[in-house]
Amino acid sequence: MAEKEPAPRFQTKSAYAASVLRRALAEGRYAAGERLMATQLARDLGFSMTPVREALMQLANDGLLEIAPHRGVRVADIADDDLVDTYVVRAIVESAAARLAAARIRPEEIAQLRRVHRQFVDAASARDPDVARLRELNEEFHFIIYAxxxxxxxxxxxxxxxxxxxxxxxxxxxxxxxxxxHGALIEALETRDGDRAEDVMREHIEESAKLLRLFKKSKRKH
Amino acid sequence: MAEKEPAPRFQTKSAYAASVLRRALAEGRYAAGERLMATQLARDLGFSMTPVREALMQLANDGLLEIAPHRGVRVADIADDDLVDTYVVRAIVESAAARLAAARIRPEEIAQLRRVHRQFVDAASARDPDVARLRELNEEFHFIIYAxxxxxxxxxxxxxxxxxxxxxxxxxxxxxxxxxxHGALIEALETRDGDRAEDVMREHIEESAKLLRLFKKSKRKH
DNA sequence: AGGTTATTTTTTGTAAAAAATTTAAAATGG
DNA sequence: CCATTTTAAATTTTTTACAAAAAATAACCT
Known part of the structure; x- marks a missing residue:
């Protein structure tokens, strides 16, 4: 562990601990099925058990950890199959959301979408694109639609x-x-074309899934 | 509060507290938007704060409560609109699950489905139907499909x-x-008819939504 | 070895201190 | 004098430190 992050800007220690753990998980620092000991993590972070415990509960709620009563918490075993599963489910719910959005979206939300899209395009066309920022903008764009x-x-x-x-x-x-x-999505939403919004969103996600599968396969061969 | 439930058969106090709170919410004992004080609840239950706190986190995760850092927890304001929303979303995800199930369901799961269905039919045709049991069987039936x-x-x-x-x-x-x-659902799944399974499930849920809307409307007039 | 009883480790719960927020009261300035 | 801001008090949440309970591990004894 031994995070040297400044640790401020978090309202509670639980939130900070959750963020640290989430990042550690994202970076694959814990093996699937590995047991995490609250007492150990608390010691590493310099906190007492309670905030760590609450952080663990949060991540368990996100499905990243599995917690059994009196028996401790383990890193959820998310296989490649489950990663593909994520995309299958995302295609279902996000395309449905796009369809609903086409019927209900308001002009100011369209404007907001355009604004974020423009920022995304700018950031993407930079010489050395800032991936973290692009990810943020992408998330913002998507969730404007879902809202x-x-x-x-x-x-x-x-x-x-x-x-x-x-x-x-x-x-x-x-x-x-x-x-x-994203451009096609805006257009479909603006013209209130629910069918098209749904289709574009589904394909947008399924395309990611397809590429991810290819990526995984190529990595497995090595 | 003052639950007189025996309180056993729960592995942790958190779990027990969560169950008590969940029931209290289901019975509408707290108004929407009402503030819940962990310290008060702890006193009522005779527990210390920690298990109560964990219970509150669980329910917040279920969307039943809203918790703001350092500011306490409020009962989520779930309006009638949101109840209808629940059914809209359920129609989306559960019909999608039915379609997936049609492609993957195994014979033993079909058999299990038939077994539960038979129990449901028996219980439903009793002179004085046991609603709690019917609810359980209904849930079991649905989740066999979702699994x-x-x-x-x-x-x-x-x-x-x-x-x-x-x-x-x-x-x-x-x-x-x-x-x-439920009968139609079994048939569709057995014949691997994904389209039909999806349709039946969607209509099954939308029918509930429609009746619920009528019910609500009639109650509002009164 | 097999099974039972200690020992240790880890999780869960308690009580109280610390930090933050809300409420109330006092002070300040127009 | 009233409105606004400051200061102080009281709640309430969050965290700590420690005790109790449960499970895992080690030791022991036929």
Missing amino acids: AAGSPLLRRMIRTAWTSSPRDTFGVLPLKTARDD | AAGSPLLRRMIRTAWTSSPRDTFGVLPLKTARDD
Whole structure:
């Protein structure tokens, strides 16, 4: 462990601990199925058990950890199959959200979408693209749509899907494709074409899944 | 408060506290937006803060409560609109799960489905039907299908949708309709007819939503 | 070896201190 | 004098440190 992060800007130690753990998981620092001991983590972070415990519960809620009563917490075993599964589910819920959004989206949300899209395009066309920023903009873009769908529950589910994958998979889709898809999405939403919005979103995600599968396969051969 | 429940059969106090709170919410004992004080709840239950706190986190994760850092926890304001929303979302995810299940379900799962269905039919045709048992059987039936869909994430989402409604709404659908729908579902799954399974499931849920809307409307007039 | 009883380790729960927020009261300035 | 800001008090949440309970591990004894 031994994070040297400044540790401020977090409102609670639980939140900070959760963020540290989430990052550690994303970086694959723990093996699948590995047992995490709250007492140990607390010692590493210099906190007492309670905030660490709460952080563990949060991540367990996200499906990143599994916690058995009196028996401790283990890193969830998310196989490659499950990663593909994530995309299957995302295609289902996010395309449905896009369809709903087409019916309900308001002009100011369209404007917001355009603004973020423009920033994305600018950032993507830079000489040395800032991947972290692109990821943020991409997320913002998507969630403007999901908020516009007007279903808090569906939005929450999509958030679950986005956080349920420990490994960061942004960037499998070529920037150009992402850009074009986002443009098509805006157009479909603006013309209130629910069918098209749904289709574009589904293909946008399935394309990512396909590329990810290829990527995984090529890595497995090695 | 002052639950007189024996309190056993729970592995941890957190779990017990969560169960008590969940029931209290289901019974509408707290107003929407009302503030819940952990210290107060702890006193009422005779527990210390930690288990109560953990219970609150669980329910917040289910969307039943909203918790703001350093500012306490409030009962989520789930309006009637949101209840309808629940059904919209359920129709989306559960019909998708039914389609997936049709492609992957195994013979023993079909057999299991038939077994539960038979129990449901028996219980439903009793002189004085046991509603609690029917609810359990209904849930079991549905989740056999969602498990058969082979997507842990989708299954988890559906579980979220089922627990995200504080008020219990089982029973709006006439027993006869439920029975017929379940029969049609088994048939569609057995013949691997994904389209049909999806349609039946969607209509099964949308029918509930429609009746619930009528029910709500009639109650509002009064 | 097999099984039972200690020992140790880890999780869970308690009580109270610390930090933050809200509420109330006092002070300040127009 | 009233409104606004400051200061202080009281709640409430968050964290700590430690005790109790449960499970895992080691030791022991036929």
